[in-house]
């Protein structure tokens with residue numbers, strides 16, 4: 001008799017986004033004339049930059065000619081893309097990252113989940129609370145946790161609360177943890193990390209033999225010149241950190257799919273016999289076995305992000321969403337709501353007015369303003385009483401949503 005991976009049964013059936021969908025659909029059915037504005041799920045809305053589309057069209061033409069046709073590419077990604085990334089995203093910022101340490105993939109969601117393949121099952125794992133749910137759920141699936149309690153906290157994980165009290169940056173844990181997930185600029189809180197904060201983590205990881213999983217999916221939204229874009233801007237990070245990057249939110253690739261992971265060749269972890277093993281070799285082996293690369297067409301589109309035209313178009317795209325975030329921050333503040341994030345990040349995190357629970361605020365916003373956001377409690381127990389508004393939408397929708405909110409909440 002075939003059996004299943006029982007760990008999947010530990011996952012909560014009412015996962016955040018399906019539950020949001022259920023409530024929105026029920027409301028829409030009961031109120032067919034309501035013009036619902038969705039500022040919930042973090043998907044981009046604006047078209048793919050012209051430079052990327054032009055590069056894709058050219059690549060499609062190449063695929064149509066026997067002389068330039070491409071079959072399987074390198075599992076790690078084409079060298080011309082890896083070199084551009086290493087040069088522009090890392091070396092230009094003084095980070096010592098070589099093209100051979102970059103692995104092109106079809107998404108950071110997959111990479112942050114798949115990375116667990118090369119680690120043991122006995123690691124102590126720390127996540128912030130609230131957190132991007134993929135980090136938690138992939139550990140549950142891998143059997144790294146016990147069951148969830150009534151606050152949806154999984155036994156065996158170390159939760160590091162991030163709230164207004166600590167400026168949404170986690171305290172360095174007093175106990176020893178082996179794997180730590182950090183995400184800056186942060187989803188869902190929009191918080192950013194200073195070099196000092198990242199240095200404290202790097203020092204901790206080096207002292208404890210821990211590995212940091214650094215998710216920089218929103219790096220392009222950093223406009224403050226003093227903030228680090230990569231963990232490799234911190235000395236010593238090559239010995240303790242893996243970095244995840246994505247073109248999804250940078251260049252509107254959520255539907256096109258391209259991302260990359262940096263695994264420095266200097267990074268090691270222990271085998272069960274106590275020897276040090278290079279993680280680069282394991283990840284290279286994992287990707288070569290379980291992954292067959294990103295399509296040539298998409299990699300050419302990603303390469304175009306680094307062209308002069310591509311850089312200007314991506315900058316304009318990011319500025320557009322950041323302006324949305326600014327409008328959201330200003331209008332919510334005007335309505336007397338406490339807001340966080342949304343300055344170097346596309347997410348605005350707000351404290352629910354009148355101490356409403358996250359879900360009560362969700363229902364109120366949907367019913368009174370016909371606006372959809374994301375309840376903070378869906379990202380973790382410490383997100384209770386908070387709420388996420390995404391800047392990924394048209395200007396018209398953002399302005400209309402904010403007009404409705406200020407009107408209802410100002411009173």
Ligand SMILES: Cc1ncc(COP(=O)(O)O)c(C=O)c1O
Pocket residue numbers: 042106107108109110132183187215217245246247248254258259
């Ligand atoms: C923190 C974070 N990491 C990774 C991802 C996934 O990115 P990708 O589209 O590359 O899979 C997201 C998407 O919302 C995210 O918020």
